[in-house]
Amino acid sequence: MRETAGKADQKNPKEICLKEICFHAVREHFTALGIKAVLDLPTPLITDLLPHLTVCQLDELQPELNQRGVSTYSGWAGILQDMCGPNNAVDFHTEEEAKHEVMRMLFTLVFYGFTNPFVKRNITNLNTPSFLWAAAKCIKHFLLITSLHKPLQSLTAEQRPLLNILEKRIRSVGVSQSIDLSKRKTQTALYVLHRLLDHGVAKKLVVHVQCPIVLAWLLHGRGSQYVNPELKILMHSKKENCISQAVSASADRASCSPGLDTRVSEHKDDQVIPCKRSKLDSVSVKEESGKANFTLDPKALCRTFTSCEGPSAEACPSGQIDCLEIRQCGSDSLRVLNSALPTFFCLRSLTLHSFSTLMDSDVLGLARALKQLSESSRSSLTDLNIGVLPYTKLSEILLDASPKVTSLHVEIQTVMWGPHFSPYHPRTAESDMSVELPLEKLTVKVAELQTDLHFITSVLRRSPHLTSLHIAGMRLPTGSSISQLLTTLSESNHCLRSLNLEDMKLSDCLPEILNLLRDCKLEELWCNDCRLLEKWSDKEGSLQQLVAALKTVPSLHTLSLAQNRLAKNVCVLAELFSGSSPSSVKRLDISSNFIQPTELLEFAERLRTHPPPHRLTLDLRKNPGDRDPDTWNTALKRLRPYCVLLVEGWKSTDTMVDHISNM
Template structure:
């Protein structure tokens, strides 16, 4: 490999060449760096750290990933950030125009490691990934990345099958780092590899640090295998059968008991296969006891009702569960729904229950069940619910046996997210619920359809009067066309508000003077000293976007540092006017991040580029690869 002092010499020559205006010699440094980066040997750390800071920064994009990870601590000690190098790796993987919003070196590094592991481990290749592979040994690369991996996706690959080998170093490393296991590919379709997959799952869930489990669209028997014995028992027996590589001696010994495990009496066993074969146990000695991991967070995505029927009986004694998310293919009803609600109520009423976060997407048949659910689980601090109309009867109400009389008891909610699709909701129920949540800090309402236009005003009044601790307010697909005074009242009253998102709220739809209405909103936002993030995405701002530059005009500038104006049909000329006005009144406190995605900049690329150049001096921006020619129609607001 080229020595570092030779690269340094090349740098000196290139600087001299720049003075003498000799382009052919000017590229010598770059040629040397490219040649060095293609060599199989690792960088001499001591030699590199002796180079000038400017040259080290130039060299960073040419280092392979293993060397970059190894050198980062020493580079940081010298005050050199590797942020640009990790961003370059992400750009190789995603493309130059992919929107990236990473603010720190560690965020970039973590994301790059996570994406590279998935692509390399599961055999996916694109030009950006292939670019990095010839420089390193793949096994060594996976071992380096595994140290930073906290999320592991389980699906068949040749590397996954190799994890079943005894004393596998990579699996040992994953045990120590992986906190979340995600099972995506349907396991029944890969029966030949099922033994190895279940062995890896057992190692990560029962021997490792994983406390989060995400299961996508699996059969009931697969889900049952993963969820059984996760409740009141403290250990699980591992039923190793012929054909599965057993762990090494001592690997499955019992772990020290925790205080809440001393009362356990039953020692269950966990099956490595999905179908039981009890005759094996008649001739096979009982295996040693394995430690059983506690699942704190469970997500069942696209699950059928038979999966919910398996989960429900387990819930009352699953005291370690802190977060539960259910996303069903079809709305639950009848006995399945009743059993689920009763089980949740029993769990929350049990001393020692830790369940505080609950997400039900498509599970409940009607918004009225939200009150039922909260009365059954009053200790919840976060609730996400999503309602879809039931086929043939979109207005179905709960059966009388499961309606709780709405009480005035205070709830512990600090986060509430409600999404309703094509179902009319009673605004009085929402406002009464808000009054019972005095500690609410985050509220997200999406798709709400009110009986009348005045109901939206009542909703905003209820938010303003009941949410003194509100820090995040997100309204999406809620008609706010006649509600500007109500929105201004919310901004004035909620003095702790930090994030306001009004996405697809038709803000200016009925305003005769759209610019004047937008200026009123801007003036009120400027007075909200706690506000840091504002989203007006998908509100058809179009040519009125330049008014938003007034946020930073005058002596009292807005505190907004993140401004989302995506999907507003902002043309290139409109963005240029916004940029010029922003240049006249630039933010002085700190740079603003501007979200410009899904706007038709491709229709006048020259003017759009000029606008971006003007903006670059005063803010950062997020772009994407969206093309307006891919759409069938423009926004109505510009017709």
Template sequence: MGESADQINQKETCLTLREICFQAVREHYAALGIQAVIDLPTPLIKDLLLHLTVCQLDELQPALNKRGISTHAGWIGILQEMRGLNHAINFHTEEEAKQEVMRILFTLIFYGYSSQFVQKNITNLNTPSFLLTAAKCIKYFLLDTTVESLTADRRHLLKLLEKGIRTVCVSKCMDLSDRTTDLFVLHRLLDHGVARKVVMDVQCSLMLSWILLHRGSQFVSPELRCLMQKKMATCNLQAYSASADRASCSLCIRTAASEDQDDHIPCKRLKLDCVEEKESGKANRSVDLQVLCQSFAPSEGPSAGACPLGRIESLEIRKCRSDSFAVLNNALPTCFYLRSLTLHSIATFRDTDVLGLAKALKQLTESSRCSLTELSISILPYTGLVEFLLDANPNLTSLHVEIQTAMVGSRLLLHHPGAEDPDMPELPLEKLSVKVAELQQTDLHFIRTVLRHCPHLTSLHVAGMRLPTGSSQNLLLSTLSGSNRLLTSLHLEDVKLSDCLPEILNLLRDCKLEELRLNDCRLLERWSDKQESLHQLVTALKMLPSLHTLSLAQNRIAKHVCVLADLFSGPSPSPLKRLNISSNFILPAELLEFSKRLRRHPPPQRLTLDLRKNPGDRDPDTWSSALQKLQPFCVSLVEEWSSSNTMADYISNM
């Protein structure tokens, strides 16, 4: 029977009163106290989470966790409000979601940036209590515009940031020729704090040289050395004219009496001191960090001795150019503490820069003190340079390369001594990612050779390997089946696999995959019986008891999506936790049928289902009905979709 008008009005009235009560708790939270909220029934608390402020959520989280209640829904709700309906939120734990909320909001409030969410919640966010709460949570700090307040009225924030920040992102050039709060804050985070990762999001080789100096390398760039000498001359002049003003020079250069006179004139050559300061006995610290510290906070500077020097263990350069390579390639041989190096550019790197990098890596490796095991570099001009990098550091356990094939005429005519050697040594690689626009058969042969010599490989990501017409990727899959049986994560993207179903099934029988992503692989393109072939794939996937993540995005599964519901049927359902079927041109009626089948055979555990970039607006009511049927056993990731946008439709059909 249908509901009467009175019943409907009564429900709407109850919902309105419920909302009013939630808002009252939010507004009078301080007067009510934590215990009043904790004592509420669990279902009521879960609904209340979506109405609390950031600080209230943070304060309640420990007590709620003790009751077995997660604040995940509250943090996700805040992220959805900040980003809008067009962005699906995919954070699986409350801590991940909380970190993202705090990172975004701290940056917005601290630097005074505006957003609709901030304007709406300005009363609760633009307060000292919020910044303190966020500063205790965040691990990532963006050094942008002015940070002068951290040396004045917000000095207490800097103390908290020193204790928690693990990554510092530098997005502005700093003036090394004068005292700056930027240098002081960077020094406190890197040297007095626990930050061990630096992200350079600005083109400034001089700044890069200063950051690396004595925090992982002994190299001093010519530009920095000349700047140091100028500052030394200025400091000497100040000391001569007024010794009382000596402390005002925050970048005073400390030199050893035993140094050669040649070092006191403008530098015209590179100088690489491969021996650490404590071993050489030279007080060659180029920037007197103690003076810098005491000039901003005299009472907090160490009473005796020098400021500590942090160790940079991870370095990421997002706008890497030749001048960056000039500094990095000279600094690397003494970067003994560096564990991870990421170099990225929107333009293709020059051969000479990459070969210089390989030479520097080899010097570092030969020092026997090398700790670098992770390397990510993009964009290489051709695949052959990968071998030089692998040879330079045979201890790499993680390698990520992006290759944009340059014109053959632009390549240097190089012959690597081991390029034709079939006895390539066994490589300790555990993670390998190769993204390339177009491969030749010789390039595919090289990649297969690398794979055959990586028996410990657990994670592989291959993207964009477009072979010439008539070629097949079956050799790649056969290599994986025979040589890489420890794989737990396989991600193939923009790799044509429509003629490789037998090899895919064979691979699934011989591996222990936990994550499988076959995105934009045109799986169904050449299958004569798409329904039956997809059923064979599903049957093979069900035989993997370790598989928890599956992505089949951009494969135009469309009306055949119902076959995927069979993943959870039968006596041995798949243990999947996450299923991505986005960008598959799944119509509302097809999703509804999928939801009905899934309802008959629900997943053994709550499933995160990615449905983004599917044309749900073709029939909004049917789409909404399908989502409602999925709700009891799925967390559906959806976005607003407009089929009137022909480009969006085209992308979904790719």
């Protein structure tokens, strides 16, 4: 291998084949060779080797390589490319981001026994305790799939040390399925939740299902002082039966089994003495007669599951949820949440999403609960994300009910039935319309026939501290223009750093765009699917004006003009880096612009004449490179010295509509 590295300049097919054979041998016999043998290789050879290693081998090598200044990014990126396929670009900037994505995707698949082509090909290397341990130390989110009982059950027995690791690392817990609290085997899932949410460091909860009683159990004692009556009755009915069960389980655990394979880590903090699992799957006489003898109380769960050397039930902590997401939020779940909200003082972030448009009464009930919470000095809620609202006015009601919110994200979709405003809800006083808002981030995604632009501009005028604005889908009445929005931004929002305008008409707003760019301090600008060139009579000249204005913004590092039908005019963008004051843009997204291979080649030639001062991340996805693959690949080759390219496969036969729209 050293000889091959020393003759890298010759690179004949035989050498390449020999190198591949050597890399495969290192992968297969990594344990026998030892980590030191790999680290003794020349750095260029190690870099070539990385994409051939397994996940666990990369994880083991990374700390030592980082000390030598060698990044394992190419290895993790290679795994992602193998997992996602050649037509998906790997869009991660650091090795830690790429590594986390690999571990996140693989942990759930391997732990629950799911398979995909990548897992099948690498099952020998992945279906091992060492992989689960390595992944558990990296991931931050744990998805609870209750229908797969055996994997969860293993966390209370032979894989209990893995649960200890998860308890220390997991920051976010997801509940993907309903949990039947009437069934005894539910205890396993509840215990895992208790360990992660109460004993562990997880403070974020993501609920993917519409299950009000489970939501009540998850919120119970974890932030709000509210006690759900139905849950209280259910827990009380179990309590009398659970005492004898806990005593029986404790006796069953009295003898620990030293013969279990514990897969204990080398680190003392990860070690735990295994024990026999209580016989939770046995059916008692009481269960057969219809009386369940199990508990829903977290502390009693600890008495049932915890080993004889574990913490006592008296030491059982109660966790706090500061970030809550409900992904299928219906009326029943909202009733539980609205009752808990007024005393949910530790809640910092709330996300509610429904597959269908929420009802007026549900949103107004939420607004009342938010108002009660905001009136307390102990309230911590700063982030609010709600969708889908039936009309824009409700956004204003929610905002007025939460005056301490610094980040608001709303999605609005017009419904074709029902009233457009509930007259019994108190309107905001005119004197309050000028009160300054602490908003720093605002996202409004709209699917309406006509959008209330006045609502958005009034909020912008009241938000002088706004740093991030994302507006999508805005449709205005005939004869109206988005220019009023841009003018408001220029006049009222001087702290703006990130502006994302999506799916709207900006072709008649060039003067306002240029004016905004003259005095702004933007760091990120997205104008995606904004039909920029649609009404420009001199498309190239107008685009040159825009480029000249962009070059005057020294803070700008991210620019996206995706889905704007730039086509042959894309060459003008190369002028961003020309002249004595080139743009500081480091990421340029020109995806989905119907850029032909010859046009990309011309862009590459111009960029070579005026190369960017920094290595440019260039997003070229969803452009018809297959129209002339040779020319397209030549253009990519000329761009690579200056750019990190994000490309993926394109099938022109699947995109005829886009082709016709550009004719």
